[in-house]
Amino acid sequence: MSITQILFWTLSIVALFSALMMITSKNPVYSVLWLIVTxxxxSGHYILLNAQFLAIVNIIVYAGxxxxxxxxxxxxxxLGKDTEPxxxxxxxxxxxxxxxxxxxxLIAVLRKTETHMADLTSGEIGLIQNLGKVLFNQYVVPFEISSILFLSAMVGAVVIGKKE
Structure with a gap:
């Protein structure tokens, strides 16, 4: 058993445990902390897949x-027990x-999928250069539409938060 497999199974077990603890926790603050562990x-799985950029973005944006x-x-x-319906x-x-x-x-969908291990072991799948090429060549229109959506959401938040 290689170190990659040991890391994968360790991260998987910890992720499943922390996700279950997030769902079953009675205190909402503890639920958020368990979600951060998840x-x-x-992000550890992203690093194992050679997608370092996604791992860092996941840590900075989501966990941060x-x-x-x-x-x-x-x-x-x-929030507390007395306010919960x-x-x-x-x-x-x-x-x-x-x-x-x-x-x-989910089980039915995962049974129909195929894994392409040759693509994962080439070392080229998670590089920022390849991500940028795909993002700005194939998905440039959805990327620009989402940026306009985020801009309109920011303007809406400013308008809603502005005092009259």
Whole structure:
């Protein structure tokens, strides 16, 4: 067993455990902290796939900025057991059934996929140069549309937050 396989299985087990802890945690602050651990494990998987740029962006953007905002909002709202609405048994059953259906769909999709190990072992798949070529050649129009969408969201946030 190589070091890459050991790292993969270790990261996978830690990611699954932290994701389960995030879902089952009663305290919302602990849930966010477990989600940060999950993001770090996913970044480790990106590094194992030779996608260093995606790993760094995942750590900076998701585990850094967005999780800090989540923690700020949760602490600002002061969520606790007394403010949590009680859920009925039917709602819990419906959520369990829908989660099971999603799991079955994911298993069915993953059974149909093929792995191309030659592409992953070439060492060229995660380089920033290749990512930039694909992003600005094939996906330039969706990239520009998303930048306009982000710009309009920023203008909307400024307009909403502005006092009259």
């Amino acid at each position: 993001f770090f494990c996913i 900025a967005i999780m800090v905002l989540f923690l700020f909002v949760i602490m600002l709202m002061n 009680q859920k009925s048994k039917w709602l819990k059953l419906a959520s369990a059934v829908s989660g099971g259906c999603l799991l079955l769909v």
